[in-house]
Amino acid sequence: MAEKRLTANILLRYDSYSRWMNSDVILKQGEAAVATFPDTDPSNPPRAFGIKIGDGHRYFDELPWL
Numbered sequence: 001m002a003e004k005r006l007t008a009n010i011l012l013r014y015d016s017y018s019r020w021m022n023s024d025v026i027l028k029q030g031e032a033a034v035a036t037f038p039d040t041d042p043s044n045p046p047r048a049f050g051i052k053i054g055d056g057h058r059y060f061d062e063l064p065w066l
Helices: 017-021
Strands: 013-016 032-037 048-053
Touching: 013 017, 017 032
Parallel strands: 013 032
Antiparallel strands: 032 048
16 A cells, blocks of 8 residues: 655644633634633643634634534
């Protein structure tokens, strides 16, 4: 079986959960967005991440979590 290799860069849209929920962004079909859920202490890095994949029609807050 032949093997094909592709070289690509993948760009993820990345922002805090609160900024995503207040945005009016419609993600393109297949476009990935990462939301960070920060610790209560702003000096600490984010504790958790969530990912949603766009369908080209719905706003970020309407999409299901991956």
